[in-house]
Amino acid sequence: MATETTTTRDARRPVLTRLLRDRRARFALPVLATVAVAAVASPLLGDRSAATDTDRLLTGPSARHLLGTDELGRDVLARIVDGAAVTLAVATVAVGLALVLGTLLGLVAGYRGGWIDALLMRTVDGLLAFPLLVLALTVVAALGPGLRNALIAIAVVATPRFARVVRGEVLSLRTREWVSAAHIVGVPTPALLRRHLLPHLAGTLxxxxxxxxxxxxIAEASLSFLGLGVQPPQPSWGAMVAAGTDHLDASWSLSVFPGLAILLTIAAFNLLADALRDAFDAHRPDLTPGR
Structure with a gap:
């Protein structure tokens, strides 16, 4: 009885409250907030990340350069802070674009069904047949290197994944009684999708x-590592790791610190996903029409 009472109380808490009580979120959110602050504050550094110090090439961490300098005497910490803007762009612009396009395609395919569903899903299956990085490399090879084209490539790669997930959710939701009731009372399809189905996709999305x-x-870091992503002199964590591999004997910090930045950011997003899943799951058994 006590367990049931605790479960009911947890289910009634707002999603944000449950999220902030999760230890994984309490680790992930400060890490991601730090990346966001670094990305926003990077213009305040001016040209510090590009400034060279020929007297201090490939130095380790010191009071003057907290994370050392690279082969041109540039401050590694300043370049990591500058590179956070690229990471934030990938996590927001590319994924946001894929989310919008994938959700639209998944809604149409899952709700309409028939030949529209078959056509869209065969296209999605064809794109998903390629390994993620191979497809991204193909798009960048066609468009050319650079941040904008890398963002387009990543959005193209991620869109079919969102479409597949949304379609599966819509297929399970459209058979519910409240969807049939909405049809009976004459709710237009766009309103039904927007006001009733979309709210139930929020947690999954x-x-x-x-x-x-x-x-x-990971995809952007890989593209930049291969020289097909962000181009010099703009810093990118993946490109910094690649440049540091040529000087590991002289200065280990060149690759290690950008690599740690990538690792921590990826871990933070994965932990946030786990925390979000648990926070939203409390409402899953009680699916009711969106309001």
């Missing part, structure tokens, strides 16, 4: 977006 953000960051 939030969790999946967090997971896709970590995947997108």
């Amino acid at each position: 939030g969790v999946f977006a967090a997971l896709q953000a970590s995947t997108a960051i």
Whole structure:
């Protein structure tokens, strides 16, 4: 009885309250907030990340350069802070675009069914047949290197994944009684999708977006590592890791610190996804029409 009471009380708490009580979220949110603050504050550094110090090449951490300098004497910490803007762009712009397009395609395919569903899902299956990085490399090879094209490539790669997830959710929701009732009373299809189905996708989309953000960051870092993503002199964590591999004997910090930044950010998004899933799951048994 006590367990049931506790479960009921937890289910009635707002999603945000349950999220903030989760230890995984309490680790992930400060990490992601730090990345966001670094990205927003990076313009305040001016050209510090590009400034060279020929007297201090490939130095380790010191009072003057907290994380050391690279082969051109540039401050590694300043470049990591500058590179956070690229990471934030990937996690918001590319994943946000994929979320919007994928949700639209998934809603149409799952709700309409028939030949529209078959056509859209065969296209999605064709795109999903390619490994993520291979498809991203193909798009970038066609468009050319650069941040904008990398964002487009990552959005193209992530869109079919969102479409597949949304379609599955819509297929399970459209058979519910309140959907049939909405049809009977004459609710227009756009209103039904927007006001009744979309609210029930919020939890799934939030969790999946967090997971896709970590995947997108890996993809961008890989593209930049291969020289097909962000181009010099703009810093990117993946490009910094690649540049540091040539100087590991002289300065280990060149690759280690950008690599740690990538690792922590990816771990934070994955932990946030787990915390979001548990926070939203308390409402799952009680699916009711959106208001």
